[in-house]
Amino acid sequence: MHRRIIVPGALAMAALLPAIPATAASFSPGAPGIGDPYYPAYGNGGYDVSHYDLRLKYQPATDRLEGTATILARTTQDLSRFNLDFLLDVSEVRVNGTKASFATAGEHELVITPKSPLRKGAPVTVVVRYSGVPSEKRAYGFTSWHRTPDGGVAANEPEAAWWWFPGNDHPLDKATYDVSVQVPDGSQAISNGTLQSSASRAGWTRWNWRSDKPQATYLATLAVGRFDLTTSTTDSGIPVVNAYSKDLGPHAGAARASVERTGEIADWLAGYFGPYPYNALGGYVPNTDTGYALETQTRPFYSPRQFANGSNTSLVVHELAHQWYGDLVSVTGWKEIWINEGFARYAQWLWSEHEGEGTAQELADHVYASHPANDPFWTVRPGDPGPEHQFDIAVYDRGALALQALRNEIGDEAFFAILKGWPRTYAHGNATVAEFRRYAEEVSGRPLAALFDTWLFQPSKPAAPAARAASLAPAAGTPVAPKSWKKIAATNDAHEHGRGRAHAH
Template structure:
């Protein structure tokens, strides 16, 4: 993600059960209450966002059916979650905020439910045995709106003058569908979105169907590769659409608000070459689809790496495109297990910008590093360490981006270019469609290089103040 509103000194520019890594179940089983409990945890155990995600089950697939009226801003939704219990469950939670739930079933049987803040508490008619696969169907409706994050920015379902800008990092998925909304839990998705004729509804993955009837158009999208809930989108607006397939077989779908068409045309032309360049550096592109959603949403203030198809609040520049595209490897395919490790997403995507500049006639990464390091000790860049920013308020601040990138540049200097780029490819390859932690990255870097890197990472990721 990138946004001017979420950091100060540096411009932010920012299928089914079997397809999801088995490690996810183990991660979720460790969260929430003790295994002897039959109640799923109301959170995934993340100290920055204690109520995000849930314990006791893993969602393998979401089937979302949505109908949105852009005039009244009313949303009708049905979500069917295919899940597996990671413990015996007499009750479990889903994350859902601000919408009215009218019915919940578990395996076709009516289930009791209640609301507790952002928690939808579900009590099935029969207890679910550990390891059991089950289906939860939730019918809901209302006027969705965004949540306000700890840093004051908005995310989730953000209404626009012609539809909605839908970007869920870090906690906004719950504003438009019931979810196990933490990056620990990754799932495949199907979206069926009906909007007024003349509007386009853009989600993740591949467009598998579109038809118009009785003044409304329905779009069907399929995201087969595992995806964290915050990376899902269902953006609606008046868009000009461009579709093509790259020489590598990637299906590209660009949706551009006509008001942003002139400003974005030259940059979007570079998307295939950017993906090709990043594929050479980081390994094969991880998804079947790519593209961009360029909306006209001046109040938003950021872009987001929505999986396979980043969303921009206005026409992006080339650095922003490089940044959000790099996230497809670092953040989308390889996901976080805890928000404190956000530098693994943002530091890597920021360093991709530095590398692109270096290899395309711009400033070298060293020159960019030196300019940043010249900032005085009291500058915001050194306000807190990027490896553990300390709160949800800080996860999109300058240290996470710029100092996170500086840590990678220091690693590059310590191990040399050949080993450094081998580390990046190994990280993206070994954790493809899964998760990673800072400790795992350090271990991999030391294994690939044969160098003790503990002091380097301690200094650049965890030491307070200017290194």
């Protein structure tokens, strides 16, 4: 922070300057952050994006990316300048067709000053021309771009966009996408949504993908490499496109045996969460050595390492559950992460029941009994874990425990009505934990503040009376782990965030 020092002479000089017209004075810079307390510099203020059109060219041999991003937005204030979150090298910016000045600031801010200030409520078209080598760019000491032997991948949470397109990088500002990528013949470009077309010319193939439903920036993905693509259709009629690196080695069979069940699992999840919300589905497994999976919208990202011990449909269940909980209904701020991870973990517990490998209650009993009262596990508050614990295992397992406690408190009929009604009520929007509690109270007709406080916000193990009320009675010793436990736990152990924090997305 810089402190301005005003000397008396400067005050006298200011008095001689002509007064700034009121109209000009009403224009002010957009905030450099959207207001998230966990990540104050993420996202931006002053505008709302409706669509990203990304026209890219990528050379796998050198990891060089060239792009033109056309961003359609609307101002939310009288705007003198605004920021985009971005790391690559910018050569030109135009706002409403006219060249704008630009500069960089902080770790990842592109600051744009249009030739003329922008009125509140006005439509704005921003065109950014850029290039660079994503793997050479770091912010806050890390990179979210995964270099692979045959290309590169953009996938991470809570940030990945800065390495391949400029944007308003926060879940509060969702938009639709057109992603068009030119790559050398023999390589494939994978992104979200439906494949509109692919065509080859002069040694290059252009892949055109479209996401026609609102999508958060961290859920947009790009993977370039040598892939085998498979296509199918779910029983409910959704087209499925899966992609597997041609160089997965011994993990190839287990990866396919898991991800090829995507359509079946999505249809099964629809029975709990309501109709699948998008017109495209799939997953991709690039040749990357990172450890985590991510619920990139319509086409989750999986690391080969997750299939080192064989197939794992529970992992696929987790990432597909996010298509409803996290993608369709997104967090308003990153402290609300339980809305994503508690429900995706609970979907794995429901899948365990479906597969006859342990009921949700048995899994809840095992989690409760496995962690003694002095285990740091209980100090993490899933309802507001703090940025350093945002992806802690407690957010997942304590988060799912809270849902089992809710199920036992209000009964199956109300509980499953909530699971299905919540995504419908907040479809394509954002929500908070407090809003979920109010919704659950409305559907169940029960006061639930104490239950939510006990299971989501207290930094301690719920006492035996609370556990018994939730049918989580402490047993003598630790209950035998349900058969599914190893596969569910594997979705934790194999995930590492780009900054080194262990978690499952």
